[in-house]
């Protein structure tokens with residue numbers, strides 16, 4: 318932990334002689350950096366050496382991908398920069414997946430990539446690869462330190478751009494540029510206020526919302542990033558509009574609020590989908606309305622194609638990109654919501670005439686969805702019924718419900734991308750922002766665990782829980798070593814169904830159960846592995862043990878202990894991800910005819 322007093326941490330002021338390493342580290346200090354995730358490497362040893370005296374904690378991880386996800390989780394939990402660093406070449410290429418994931422999670426991660434030395438670049442020396450092209454499509458900004466004298470300037474710019482554009486920025490530094498003498502000033506962070514958006518657009522939006530008979534709000538990631546929750550609640554209350562969470566942003570509106578309806582998208586809330594289907598005006602607040610998050614679900618093609626859409630996003634490129642819109646507002650979610658509140662306050666709102674009926678509809682749809690969920694104790698398709706009949710293990714849905722009931726107040730939950738994690742979307746009701754860290758549109762297995770570790774570093778007082786499938790766990794459990802070594806206590810809930818379930822579901826639905834590479838046979842006991850690595854591990858196979866085990870594990874976090882709860886669940890499978898993108902197999906060659914669809 319950083320124990321250095323704030324005064325001591327202040328970055329140096331005025332133009333001074335320093336080394337580029339000092340300039341780099343002092344710029345980190347000026348940007349408020351207190352934690353950096355990575356694996357040591359000779360490329361940046363000279364700067365690393367300064368970290369302790371600068372009040373920066375270096376968190377040493379098991380794999381650079383883990384460091385990148387930790388920086389992402391840290392940024393998502395705190396709203397501050399997450400920072401990761403690695404050795405040039407292989408250390409840096411290990412950042413590719415985590416950087417792409419942070420890009421789609423809109424996380425201000427600064428990816429520091431020391432590069433091969435400038436005097437040997439291109440000669441095919443040691444640990445050399447072109448590091449800028451690799452990240453060009455998964456960063457918002459790339460700074461290349463082309464002269465050591467520009468170290469502070471370009472470091473600061475990478476930090477500024479990451480926050481300004483809400484996404485990863487790469488800082489590429491030829492390794493020899495850490496050494497030498499330079500004269501420079503440490504730039505202070507840029508503070509840019511985003512503002513509410515164009516006056517005319519706000520006026521037009523207010524007109525549309527005032528004239529709406531059935532307004533519905535979609536509350537997205539921008540509400541979380543823009544600290545706009547309170548404004549979103551006030552706007553919803555003024556309009557008396559139901560509020561849907563955008564896909565995987567279940568923490569974008571308090572779930573206990575009467576106007577909350579749940580999440581849109583894959584494994585989301587039927588109540589939310591049925592209510593938005595009735596909208597004549599949709600206010601998309603801080604959401605890009607991503608294509609995957611608005612696809613038909615549960616057999617409901619719910620998107621209201623005739624509704625007028627008012628979309629608010631800080632990134633102008635997202636406006637009208639996926640759905641046609643009537644009004645686009647390029648602005649900060651909170652400032653825009655407040656500007657709309659000011660405009661709507663004195664107006665006659667058409668939707669108030671039927672607000673009583675609308676509230677009743679919201680209540681009824683929520684009650685119906687709740688009753689359906691309560692009765693939906695297991696999956697009902699033929700495969701799931703067959704496979705779970707002879708199993709003594711828990712039904713995933715029942716297990717998820719028990720976890721939901723036992724979720725401690727203020728918990729942060731990260732979710733991976735498997736079938737059971739996806740089903741958990743229906744069982745994650747959250748009260749406060751910065752509480753859910755799903756693998757967003759990049760959808761990589763192995764996201765959830767390192768991400769919650771980073772979130773825990775940013776918010777050590779909050780219970781931190783990762784939901785992870787057993788396949789994804791195999792990819793990411795190495796970071797248990799980080800939790801133990803660095804004393805970052807978290808809880809991993811591992812769903813052991815002995816399979817790469819989400820993909821197996823495609824074999825079941827489209828490929829006549831010709832299973833290839835989807836069964837995870839002969840797995841180790843993950844509880845035993847956890848213990849061997851110095852964490853706690855418990856195997857849970859009874860529903861009645863789920864809640865108490867989660868309670869105990871999250872309580873153990875207060876004593877600094879990390880716990881793995883290995884949930885033994887049946888092999889049944891919920892609705893698939895990509896029904897939209899798969900087709901029954903067609904075969905023309907005789908050799909492959911046996912695999913052609915017969916249905």
Ligand SMILES: Cc1ncc(C[n+]2csc(CCOP(=O)(O)OP(=O)(O)O)c2C)c(N)n1
Pocket residue numbers: 733734735736737738760761762763785786787788789790812814816817818819820
């Ligand atoms: C890095 C990566 N590799 C492969 C995939 C394809 N994929 C998506 S879901 C999934 C299965 C996940 O299995 P598991 O983590 O065990 O969860 P389950 O579906 O069984 O609940 C796979 C392999 C992916 N999304 N990311």
Ligand SMILES: [Mg+2]
Pocket residue numbers: 735786787788812813814815816817818
């Ligand atoms: Mg699995």
